[in-house]
Amino acid sequence: MLAEPDVQKELAARLKDHARALGFDLVGVVDPARSAHVPHFRRWLAAGLHGDMAYLARADAVRRRGDLSLSLESVRSAVVVGQNYYVHAGDGEPDSAWGRASRGIIARYARGRDYHKVIEGRLRALHRWIESEAGSPVGGRVYVDTGPILERELGQRAGFGWFGKNTMLIAPRHGSYFFLGILLLDLALPVDEAFAEERCGTCRRCLDACPTGALKGYDANGAPVMDARLCISYLTIEHRGPIPRDLRRPIGNRIFGCDICQEVCPFNLKFAELTSEAGYAARGPGERPVGVQAEAGSEEGRHPGTHAPSLIELMKMTPDHWDSFSRGSAIRRAGYAGFKRNVAVAIGNWLRQVDEPQPEAIAALIDALADPQPLVRGHAAWALSETSAREAPQALAARLETEVDPFVREELVDALRP
Numbered sequence: 001m002l003a004e005p006d007v008q009k010e011l012a013a014r015l016k017d018h019a020r021a022l023g024f025d026l027v028g029v030v031d032p033a034r035s036a037h038v039p040h041f042r043r044w045l046a047a048g049l050h051g052d053m054a055y056l057a058r059a060d061a062v063r064r065r066g067d068l069s070l071s072l073e074s075v076r077s078a079v080v081v082g083q084n085y086y087v088h089a090g091d092g093e094p095d096s097a098w099g100r101a102s103r104g105i106i107a108r109y110a111r112g113r114d115y116h117k118v119i120e121g122r123l124r125a126l127h128r129w130i131e132s133e134a135g136s137p138v139g140g141r142v143y144v145d146t147g148p149i150l151e152r153e154l155g156q157r158a159g160f161g162w163f164g165k166n167t168m169l170i171a172p173r174h175g176s177y178f179f180l181g182i183l184l185l186d187l188a189l190p191v192d193e194a195f196a197e198e199r200c201g202t203c204r205r206c207l208d209a210c211p212t213g214a215l216k217g218y219d220a221n222g223a224p225v226m227d228a229r230l231c232i233s234y235l236t237i238e239h240r241g242p243i244p245r246d247l248r249r250p251i252g253n254r255i256f257g258c259d260i261c262q263e264v265c266p267f268n269l270k271f272a273e274l275t276s277e278a279g280y281a282a283r284g285p286g287e288r289p290v291g292v293q294a295e296a297g298s299e300e301g302r303h304p305g306t307h308a309p310s311l312i313e314l315m316k317m318t319p320d321h322w323d324s325f326s327r328g329s330a331i332r333r334a335g336y337a338g339f340k341r342n343v344a345v346a347i348g349n350w351l352r353q354v355d356e357p358q359p360e361a362i363a364a365l366i367d368a369l370a371d372p373q374p375l376v377r378g379h380a381a382w383a384l385s386e387t388s389a390r391e392a393p394q395a396l397a398a399r400l401e402t403e404v405d406p407f408v409r410e411e412l413v414d415a416l417r418p
């Protein structure tokens, strides 16, 4: 008969095999000891670097980040998983919208099915498996970016990798294109060794490539710092209001999220491999993500998909088309107005670069001046001001005559300035 520690060791080994069979690429177990990174997190909040992500700063949520037992009182271990999501256009190019300013770039993590759904379901299956192995109920709780947990710190403690200067957790033989998920358990398991090295060395490619200067390098404690208020991912997904004017141009044609600081990272250039998860693949026009069901009675099929979508078509999306485009996808988080705001900015950045007239794009922007959402109207005004189209000043002036929203008026006045 095996001694108790051997039984636990054997269970942990089988649990890891089972997690891999469920589609996870990385798996480790950590002690639910108090977080060592919470003081850094508090300093980050105190400096206001989280922008308007108020949910991060809630006092109870900050306390829970420091102490996993506030999320599961009886927690005795945490299983940490990582799942590769690397996808590219499939035509041999790393990204088919690179260098095609009339197309939008959607960050890789959001081109297919919403990862929260995929990973949550698998972690629940892992939990059920543990209960069946234990022969009795085991308390457990699942998190995938769905609660106040410092997931990257747990990933580092599980031995996955180190914090790069781009603030990503980087696994030495995988790179950083992986999601994290956590299963808290009321079951003691042998823990893995934390990843103790830092492998960026003198490299600073991500710092140099970030178009907005959001990455600030390591601080005196060895923690990488990001000013999220400048990050394109924050601006195009989390931020609810207008995009600050000076940040609109650097966004280029990135309409949801940003992968630049991962694209330039030598660990991704060398090790990134396509994910085996079919659900994460980009979708063609009108397609739903793999695994997402059609909604009865809803209008399907009227969107350009996530594979280098045409900005003009995105700009013309109605709320119904948006509903079908974003269903079952992480893209939904931006909301209809936020997403169209991003598309308007990208169109402005495209039209600034081209000499040939683009009547369809101009017409879509002029229509957007009458959008019910002030956020969309305001950014459409900015986008028109970035063009040399003859119709633009007339359309802007006409809108100014009837516009009542103060933000949109300000944008219109600014756009009309010579």
Ligand code: B12
Residues within 6 Å of the ligand: 036, 037, 040, 041, 044, 053, 056, 107, 108, 109, 144, 145, 146, 147, 148, 149, 150, 151, 152, 153, 163, 166, 167, 168, 169, 170, 176, 177, 178, 179, 180, 181, 221, 222, 223, 224, 225, 226, 228, 231, 233, 234, 237, 238, 256, 257, 258, 259, 261
């Ligand atoms: C808020 C958030 C964002 C914000 C802020 C990002 C940031 N860098 O802080 C925004 C909207 C910008 C964002 C963007 C993205 N995100 Co995000 N995001 C989160 C979320 C919900 C919380 C992160 C957080 O608390 N940030 C605050 C900082 C202070 O904490 P931290 O990043 O966890 O880690 C810090 C400390 O641990 C500390 N630290 C590191 N080493 C040391 C050493 C010492 C001694 C000390 C004291 C501290 C210390 O420094 C780290 C960075 O500042 C997590 C999910 C989660 N619950 O953790 C996902 C998460 C971090 N995001 C993820 C992803 C995929 C992205 C994007 C790639 C999406 C995209 N393509 O657009 C980008 C990447 C941008 C980037 N370079 O980070 C993944 C990252 C996976 C990975 N391999 O790292 C996560 C884990 C979601 C998931 N479940 O998979 N995100």
Ligand code: SF4
Residues within 6 Å of the ligand: 166, 209, 210, 211, 212, 213, 214, 215, 226, 230, 231, 232, 233, 258, 259, 260, 261, 262
């Ligand atoms: S995700 Fe983009 S904007 Fe944000 S830090 Fe990385 S390169 Fe900069």
Ligand code: SF4
Residues within 6 Å of the ligand: 164, 165, 166, 167, 199, 200, 201, 203, 204, 205, 206, 207, 261, 264, 265, 266, 267
């Ligand atoms: S690009 Fe260089 S500095 Fe940045 S995370 Fe990758 S290895 Fe580190």
